[in-house]
Amino acid sequence: MIAAKRDRTQEHSGVRRATGRDYDEWFALLDRWGAPGRPFREIADWLEAEHAVSSWWAQKLIVEYEQARGLRPPGVRPGGTFTVGTSKTVGVPVERLYDAFVDPEERKRWLPGAVMRERTSRPRRSARFDWAADGTRVSVTLAATGDAKSQLALEHERLPDPEAAQKTKAFWRERLTALKAELEDHRE
Numbered sequence: 001m002i003a004a005k006r007d008r009t010q011e012h013s014g015v016r017r018a019t020g021r022d023y024d025e026w027f028a029l030l031d032r033w034g035a036p037g038r039p040f041r042e043i044a045d046w047l048e049a050e051h052a053v054s055s056w057w058a059q060k061l062i063v064e065y066e067q068a069r070g071l072r073p074p075g076v077r078p079g080g081t082f083t084v085g086t087s088k089t090v091g092v093p094v095e096r097l098y099d100a101f102v103d104p105e106e107r108k109r110w111l112p113g114a115v116m117r118e119r120t121s122r123p124r125r126s127a128r129f130d131w132a133a134d135g136t137r138v139s140v141t142l143a144a145t146g147d148a149k150s151q152l153a154l155e156h157e158r159l160p161d162p163e164a165a166q167k168t169k170a171f172w173r174e175r176l177t178a179l180k181a182e183l184e185d186h187r188e
């Protein structure tokens with residue numbers, strides 16, 4: 001509870017430093033302007049043009065505002081699709097973790113039956129895939145946290161609804177646990 005309050009306080013001070021206002025002030029301003037019901041792009045243009053907010057902060061403010069006002073469920077993107085994410089720390093070098101994602105044969109061991117087509121990759125850093133079953137996308141970002149320890153963050157994008165998002169999040173948590181077990185049980 002205390003940590004969550006501290007994180008929110010830090011987040012408020014971060015938005016104030018970057019934009020000159022905290023979330024409550026921005027939300028009141030957006031309410032007065034009539035933001036509910038307006039398209040995302042119109043709100044972003046207004047924030048950028050009228051208030052000199054960067055495009056990144058405009059997006060952040062809109063998402064936070066719409067979630068706070070119940071206009072946007074958590075995880076939904078401007079186009080109406082959903083994105084879920086999860087992360088895992090694995091006790092192997094980042095090169096090994098990267099290979100487990102980009103090598104189709106390696107991937108079969110912990111992600112059987114799934115077909116992912118690689119879109120782009122940056123060795124030992126990231127990879128993006130098309131999820132062949134439904135046209136959604138998977139993005140993986142990797143970081144070494146030691147010689148034999150790595151962190152991965154995964155996002156599954158373009159999910160159609162909250163139910164698919166919830167199922168997909170549970171799926172990836174289970175699969176990343178399997179990946180961790182596979183890699184740590186078979187360390188080279």
